[in-house]
Amino acid sequence: MPNSILDPLDYEIVRELQEDGRRAFREVARNLSVPEATVRTRVKRLQDQGILQILAFTNPSKLGQAKLALFFVSVAPQDHDRVVDTLGRWSEVSYLSTTLGSADVCVQVLCRDDESLWALQQKVRSLPGVEEVRVMQEVKVHKIRFTIPTVQSTEE
Incomplete structure (x- = not known):
């Protein structure tokens, strides 16, 4: 099995952990009606391949003045790469991606207050190669979840 391909059991294990990490x-x-050792081995493999990471999310709106x-x-x-x-x-930086469209990179940041957000924006603007920075402050996060796509059955 190639390193980045998940089989149906891998998908089900990930779904289980997405419900409760x-x-x-x-x-x-x-x-899932499989041996515990199977789950343990597969989770380790998925983690080693960088496919699965189990972590805790904070709710930024509950952090007081956080921006x-x-x-x-x-x-x-x-x-770009640098x-x-x-x-x-x-x-x-809590999220970082290369994008297509009107910007090359999307960066989600969490700062303690307006002053630190301003300072971070200026720090990004000063990086060599940065041509433009547009900032959009997020007021409230309604959903944050990267759900694994549903596997299409080959029997359909």
């Missing part, structure tokens, strides 16, 4: 492997195994924002960054083509690498190492 703290769910015991024993419970996942019971729900959540999206930066849409236009970058000179020759500087800018992405730099932004990916910043603790304020």
Whole structure:
């Protein structure tokens, strides 16, 4: 099986953990009618391949004065990889993606207040190769979830 291809059992294991990332492997195994060792081995493989990461999300609206924002960054083509690498190492960055459209990079940041958000915007603008930064402050997050796509059955 190629490293990045999931089989139906992998999908089901991931779905179980998306419902509750703290769910015991024993419970996942019971729900899927497979041995616990199978679940443990597959989760480790998915983690090692970078397909699965289990983590805790915070609700930014419950953090007092915290500011959540999206930066849409236009970058000179020759500087793209370096800018992405730099932004990916910043603790304020919670999400980072290369995009198509009016910006080259989308960056979600979480800052403690307006002043730190302003300072971070200026820091991004000063990176060599950054041509433009547009900022959109997020007022309230209504949903954040990366749900694994449904597998189409080959028997249909």
